[in-house]
Amino acid sequence: MGPASYRSSALSEPERQQRRRLLWMTLLTCLVLALIGGTIHVVMLGRLRLADMRRMATYDLAEESKRVRAAGEDITLQENHEAGRTGGAGYSVVEAQRLLGREQWEDLERMVRVPAGPFTMGTDLERADEQDKPRHQVTLPTYYLDKFLVTNAQYARFVAATGRRAPISWKDGRIPQGESLKPATMVSWNDAADYCAWGGRRLPHEAEYEKAGRGADGRRWPWGDNMDPTRLNTYYNVGSTSNVTAYPRGASLYGIYDLSGNVEEWTADDLRPYEGSKASQSVYAEDAAGTAVQATQTGTPKVLRGGSWKGDPFSTSLYHRDFALPNHATDFYGFRCASSVERTGRGP
Secondary structure, eight states, X not given: OOHHHHHHHSOOHHHHHHHHHHHHHHHHHHHHHHHHHHHHHHHHHHHHHHHHHHHHSSSOGXXXXXXXXXXXXTHHHHHHHHTTSSOOOOOOHHHHHTTSOHHHHHHHTOEEEEOSEEEEESOOOTTSOGGGOOOEEEEEOOEEEESSOOBHHHHHHHHHHHTOOOOTTSBTTBOOTTOTTSBOOSOOHHXXXXXXXXXXXXXXXHHHHHHHHHTTTTOSBTTBSSOOGGXXXXXXXXXXXXXXXXXXXXXXXXXXXXXXXXXXXXXXXXXXXXXXXXXOXXXXXXXXXXXXXXXXXXXXXXXXESOOTTSOGGGGSTTOOEEEOTTOOOTTEEOOOEESSOOOSSOO
């Protein structure tokens, strides 16, 4: 190609500038499209994650208005129930006794001896809640603790014998099908304390609860210091409460079941700071006030232990302290009984 032909085919400066503008516009368009595509992808992943979370829940969220959530926004339902304005026919004493066989009753009513001695209570872990600190030594006398959480079947006998209200979650005063061996829930601290007293027992102190799980070596969970989700019911890995006999591998050194997971458990104690706590007293005052906002009845918050089937797995750490007002009840609060002396049988 000759010089004249080359000059005629060369681009002028305005043409080169136009091509550069077209190139930059093409690159910008591709970048915008990539960003839009990425955003759509993230949104779709989020929608899929929300769908997964809904499937992990125990009921269809479209039915939420029909479900019982007595702690907090539904406290009015529980208060109406406490006042005896709801309920059903329930069980006779004979019917309640027939819910389980003799060997099942004997196993459920077994108490485990926890020997006297010191143990490590609380924690110094930086990320632990302030009410869980500091780590300290406590010495307890010998005491006895229920091997299992109190079940619906056991609570039905109490209701039948005393004429007390059945939990609001029971239909017409009767246990839902297949749930006789699940822990009794929708039970307030007041109900739990009365149940234990009915059998000549009491609610455990939180130190008793913690020692029963941690033993003498101060472990974080009943089986050791590492979280093992196969040993407990927590964070929707089941989606509801489980039978109290379901996790033998999660039992403590003393053979006590469900000290971590399944349901949070009422203890006898008010929420108070440990000796030597660096947390301001206002932390406890604010906790009490914040809890009281959710109820029309005020009171001193009671300590709950053990974490639950719907909570953060790390809230199942044996040193962790939760709390609620004594008139609260929900589907992840339950309880077991304790005694300072060896006892057998149930009822007065």
